[in-house]
Amino acid sequence: MSHRDKEKVCIKTRKVFDWVTRQVDLPVISKSDDHLKDFFKCDGSTIDDICKFLDEQNDPEDFTVVCKIDEESIICQEIIQPDGRLNVTVTLPNGDEVKLQKVKVLVKGQANVAILDENDKVICRSKKPITFVTAQTFILCAPDGTDVECEVTFSECDASLICTNDFKQLDISITLCLDVQVEADVKLEVEARICKPREEDIRGVDICPDQKFPPQCPEVFPAR
Template identity: 60%
Template sequence: MSHSHHKEKVCIKTRKVYDWVTRQVDVPLKSFSDRDLESIFPDSKCHRHDKKVCEFFTSHGFNPEDFTIRCFLTDEDGHRIDPVVDNDALICQEIIQPDGRQPVRITLPSGEKVTLQKVKALVKGHVVVQILDANGHVVCESKAIPFATAQTFILCAPEGTMLDCHISFFECDASLVCTDNFSQLDVSITLCLEVQMEADVKIEVEARFCKPREEILEATLCPTDKFPPQCPEVFPAH
């Protein structure tokens, strides 16, 4: 009998997921005062004539409602990236502990006691803040602002497993506060962090070999109806 018609046991190498969790992470608020703003917005139109960020707006007669602020994820050079697609631009790695992953005794909802491991993850990236006028034109753009957060997870992470993590959602909000006494830029970041513990394993499975499917041919491009539809009720009936 052909291999394609019966099942047999085969050994395959694959990546096994030992544990998988997702967590919403609120990165600690980053606040920047006047002196910080001068370095965050380098060589910007915001600083022409030696005016600070808020002074620039007041000197041009702008009210707070005349401009909007947006914030987005970038690489270290300030180029905008998609957090879901371009995870290589983010650092998401395990923080190696001197004594290894510490065991933690956990009681499950069923009452069963299991031993899991404490895993620490470091997430680092950059964001850029843009200030836009009422017409949507970028008036000021910051350099890439770094952010970082460390998270601790309790996972099934025996020795030999590796941490795999990525960002499934990213949101950045920024607000500029301008008063008579001070200027301040606040940046808040929220992200969804997916963490998996994985290892390469060899497993035995019962399978059958595949064979090619029948090819689906593309429809011909040549028209089959050479003539447009007629109106026999009108012509040549009468």
């Protein structure tokens, strides 16, 4: 492409001001005693004592407890602060000081627990979804006029049921990977040329008109 083929154009696009990822390990969610009572439903019936039920069925070691996060239930969004994002001054590794903003993000969702037999058949499942929630604080380049976009790119849930003489407890651990971007619509001046479709190698009768674009006005916009 020669320099003569190019011209200055103004485009509107989404600019990323900052972008970070973070692994979040939520505190373990435990259900025991009265909280575990009536937690599971097995074969269509509510179970008062899940440990006793499993013991009566077969060897407890033949059962597997699994946890699955409902991806559709996940909410990841900025927590709007009444006075706006707080400005903070931080020192970079090279010693320079820069003003950034404190951003708070809320992540919320639901998970379900199931018990499988030795053939991986579901015999029990939680009656209601387990709700998890976390609030995370980030220090980002997020000046006024920018939007915070949050996404959970990966989620993992593990569950363990303890049935002993001393404990009857269900423990649930959840790990999330957060992707947080600060974005805003901007207009950029770039040096470019108008694109045209390539020539098709094999084609029949061509009835399609040539692609036409509105005439540009580089003499007045973008301003020199």
